[in-house]
Amino acid sequence: MQTISPAFSCDLKSVIQPNLTAKNARYSHVNGKRVSVRCGYRSESFSFPNGVGSSRADWQSSCAILASKVVSAENSSSMADQVAVVNGHSNGSVDLSLVPSQNGKPGLVQPLTITDLSPAPSHGSTLRVAYQGVPGAYSEAAAGKAYPNSEAIPCDQFDVAFQAVELWIADRAVLPVENSLGGSIHRNYDLLLRHRLHIVGEVQIPVHHCLLALPGVRADCITRVISHPQALAQTEGSLNKLTPKAAIEAFHDTAAAAEYIAANNLHDTAAVASARAADLYGLQILADGIQDYAGNVTRFLMLARDPIIPRTDRPFKTSIVFAAQEHKGTSVLFKVLSAFAFRNISLTKIESRPHHNCPLRVVGDENVGTSKHFEYTFYVDFEASMAEARAQNALAEVQEYTSFLRVLGSYPMDMTPWSTLPPSEDV
Numbered sequence: 001m002q003t004i005s006p007a008f009s010c011d012l013k014s015v016i017q018p019n020l021t022a023k024n025a026r027y028s029h030v031n032g033k034r035v036s037v038r039c040g041y042r043s044e045s046f047s048f049p050n051g052v053g054s055s056r057a058d059w060q061s062s063c064a065i066l067a068s069k070v071v072s073a074e075n076s077s078s079m080a081d082q083v084a085v086v087n088g089h090s091n092g093s094v095d096l097s098l099v100p101s102q103n104g105k106p107g108l109v110q111p112l113t114i115t116d117l118s119p120a121p122s123h124g125s126t127l128r129v130a131y132q133g134v135p136g137a138y139s140e141a142a143a144g145k146a147y148p149n150s151e152a153i154p155c156d157q158f159d160v161a162f163q164a165v166e167l168w169i170a171d172r173a174v175l176p177v178e179n180s181l182g183g184s185i186h187r188n189y190d191l192l193l194r195h196r197l198h199i200v201g202e203v204q205i206p207v208h209h210c211l212l213a214l215p216g217v218r219a220d221c222i223t224r225v226i227s228h229p230q231a232l233a234q235t236e237g238s239l240n241k242l243t244p245k246a247a248i249e250a251f252h253d254t255a256a257a258a259e260y261i262a263a264n265n266l267h268d269t270a271a272v273a274s275a276r277a278a279d280l281y282g283l284q285i286l287a288d289g290i291q292d293y294a295g296n297v298t299r300f301l302m303l304a305r306d307p308i309i310p311r312t313d314r315p316f317k318t319s320i321v322f323a324a325q326e327h328k329g330t331s332v333l334f335k336v337l338s339a340f341a342f343r344n345i346s347l348t349k350i351e352s353r354p355h356h357n358c359p360l361r362v363v364g365d366e367n368v369g370t371s372k373h374f375e376y377t378f379y380v381d382f383e384a385s386m387a388e389a390r391a392q393n394a395l396a397e398v399q400e401y402t403s404f405l406r407v408l409g410s411y412p413m414d415m416t417p418w419s420t421l422p423p424s425e426d427v
């Protein structure tokens with residue numbers, strides 16, 4: 001499978017000045033037309049005469065304009081001390097009450113927020129939600145389901161979406177972690193560990209794929225089909241029937257594939273993407289509902305800088321990540337899982353990933369030589385709220401067997417009825 005390299009890459013760290021990568025620099029991407037930058041108490045708005053359009057090139061130039069505006073805002077404001085504090089280097093001269101809590105650490109005085117259980121963002125304006133992809137991507141739909149009436153902020157990579165929240169460019173990120181057909185999106189599991197964002201919710205959306213091409217193009221003229229690898233995996237059977245001779249190529253997201261065909265006037269190429277992407281980029285729908293199974297659902301996590309207060313008045317899920325303590329022996333995973341089983345806590349997901357700090361352990365045996373054991377970090381989702389004693393007790397026990405343990409979030413479960421999924425005739 002050939003990968004088409006992205007036409008655009010927006011490295012937020014490079015476009016936004018590092019000493020303003022702090023919680024007092026804020027940017028808005030309002031209806032794709034207007035961007036504002038706020039530095040502390042100063043607030044400035046910048047209009048883009050031609051709008052910040054839906055294409056990635058537009059978004060890139062918006063970032064560049066923002067960067068230059070931020071520099072001038074920085075020069076005319078005395079935010080340096082606060083920037084130092086939020087970067088973890090307090091010089092003692094700053095009012096800490098201005099600084100939101102970070103990972104619930106004591107010393108940062110703002111309490112946990114409950115903003116994720118209510119639609120309004122803490123700064124009083126429209127919530128800005130980062131997602132990976134361009135308009136028309138399923139992730140954009142997930143962002144809209146998670147946060148209705150929010151401003152969706154397209155990011156070219158998952159990592160950029162994490163950074164957008166960390167740098168206060170966005171208030172939340174909505175990112176896929178697993179699909180019922182394609183399985184886990186490992187990259188986001190790794191990024192959850194690398195970054196310090198908190199899971200504050202989940203949304204599941206039914207994914208209904210279409211085969212898109214330029215108007216007038218017939219399916220038998222298609223020599224190449226491009227899309228996100230997950231979408232290609234979810235439509236493999238249908239594509240074999242619809243375009244048996246076409247080469248299948250990976251693209252960074254479904255809607256970007258549609259945009260690419262339209263922008264380059266490609267008459268021999270089709271994309272697997274949403275009907276909304278067809279609409280946005282002027283493509284025709286050659287085939288509708290081409291996912292191989294009707295139960296094609298992607299689960300997205302909602303991420304924020306601060307955790308929400310766990311509750312017990314509705315079904316909650318908790319996600320943790322841990323690594324086993326080496327000297328505790330081989331039954332660690334069994335013991336960890338039984339800590340939940342003994343308390344009647346159901347696990348909904350377990351994922352193992354390479355232990356990046358220590359991927360291999362050499363086990364020596366005088367008689368038979370040495371073997372190399374792969375080391376893992378484990379991600380577990382369980383059906384309980386951290387407000388429940390049984391969950392707290394289970395984690396206290398898990399801590400005894402693990403070298404590290406982190407609660408990624410305790411959040412309301414998506415209870416959308418399955419009847420809203422597309423009927424099986426759609427296949």
Ligand SMILES: O=C(O)C(=O)C[C@]1(C(=O)O)C=C[C@@H](O)C=C1
Binds near residue numbers: 139140207253
């Ligand atoms: O490419 C998109 O449209 C996405 O939103 C990404 C993504 C994914 O990463 O799994 C999301 C949902 C679908 O499962 C296919 C692709």
